[in-house]
Amino acid sequence: MNLSPQVLPLTPNIGAEIDGIDLSAELDAATLRFIRQALLKYLVIFFRDQVLTLEQHKDLGRCFGELHVHPAAGLEGHPEIFVVHADEQSTRIAGEDWHSDVSCDQNPPMASVLHLHSVPDSGGDTLFANMYAAFDTLSDHMQSFLSGLIAVHESEHVYRDRYAQHAKMRDAAYPVAEHPVVRTHPETGRKALFVNSTFTTQIKGLSSDESAVLLHFLFDHIQSPEFQCRFHWQRHSVAVWDNRCVQHYALWDYFPQVRHGYRVTIKGDRPYC
Numbered sequence: 001m002n003l004s005p006q007v008l009p010l011t012p013n014i015g016a017e018i019d020g021i022d023l024s025a026e027l028d029a030a031t032l033r034f035i036r037q038a039l040l041k042y043l044v045i046f047f048r049d050q051v052l053t054l055e056q057h058k059d060l061g062r063c064f065g066e067l068h069v070h071p072a073a074g075l076e077g078h079p080e081i082f083v084v085h086a087d088e089q090s091t092r093i094a095g096e097d098w099h100s101d102v103s104c105d106q107n108p109p110m111a112s113v114l115h116l117h118s119v120p121d122s123g124g125d126t127l128f129a130n131m132y133a134a135f136d137t138l139s140d141h142m143q144s145f146l147s148g149l150i151a152v153h154e155s156e157h158v159y160r161d162r163y164a165q166h167a168k169m170r171d172a173a174y175p176v177a178e179h180p181v182v183r184t185h186p187e188t189g190r191k192a193l194f195v196n197s198t199f200t201t202q203i204k205g206l207s208s209d210e211s212a213v214l215l216h217f218l219f220d221h222i223q224s225p226e227f228q229c230r231f232h233w234q235r236h237s238v239a240v241w242d243n244r245c246v247q248h249y250a251l252w253d254y255f256p257q258v259r260h261g262y263r264v265t266i267k268g269d270r271p272y273c
């Protein structure tokens with residue numbers, strides 16, 4: 001290991017800050033193992049004061065696997081880089097509702113790595129929620145009922161206006177996918193709720209009223225404060241989260257100030273129950 005890392009949990013349920021690792025350096029096998037284990041244990045991990053070029057950012061993402069390319073948006077010359085930006089011209093921002101990144105893909109990204117270069121004077125925090133806890137706290141009857149269900153995740157209503165200017169989106173089809181409402185994490189074997197209020201539009205096999213009521217209940221349940229941590233960004237903070245068992249919500253309480261950074265996502269498996 002290049003330094004001696006310290007882990008500072010944010011809450012008992014989710015989130016930890018890790019000090020003592022320089023992410024711009026080439027990470028040795030022991031450090032990589034440490035980071036991957038920390039991600040599985042804490043679900044979202046944070047690093048401060050990391051100065052990374054775009055290439056170093058992509059290299060960091062590749063430590064977790066092959067990079068995923070966003071279906072709707074990418075930085076010119078760096079298709080794997082998704083730009084996160086808000087300023088006084090913004091009329092909306094990405095991520096301002098609970099979601100798991102790009103869950104509309106057949107194989108949604110397993111993790112995301114966000115690096116912010118500019119932050120507002122205050123605000124702009126991100127909330128993260130533990131979807132294992134969201135599942136574990138349901139009754140046995142509800143757990144077994146949900147475990148047989150499939151949900152539809154759509155993207156046109158999310159991406160059409162937001163990314164209409166991107167050439168990539170003009171001819172492309174908007175992804176739609178069907179995923180189990182409860183997924184098994186392929187590394188931990190634990191069950192996690194996998195429906196979110198951004199992309200999930202219906203549950204198959206139920207009437208539209210039944211589906212709407214059940215999704216409303218689940219979206220509400222997922223937001224329980226007990227499942228959450230809240231991260232306050234500084235310039236050059238990095239967050240890595242596991243989309244298989246975490247949802248997040250980007251707060252936009254800092255208009256008209258600037259918040260700017262880059263995200264890479266890592267290819268994931270097809271969710272299974």
Ligand SMILES: [Fe+2]
Binds near residue numbers: 094095099100248
């Ligand atoms: Fe997101």
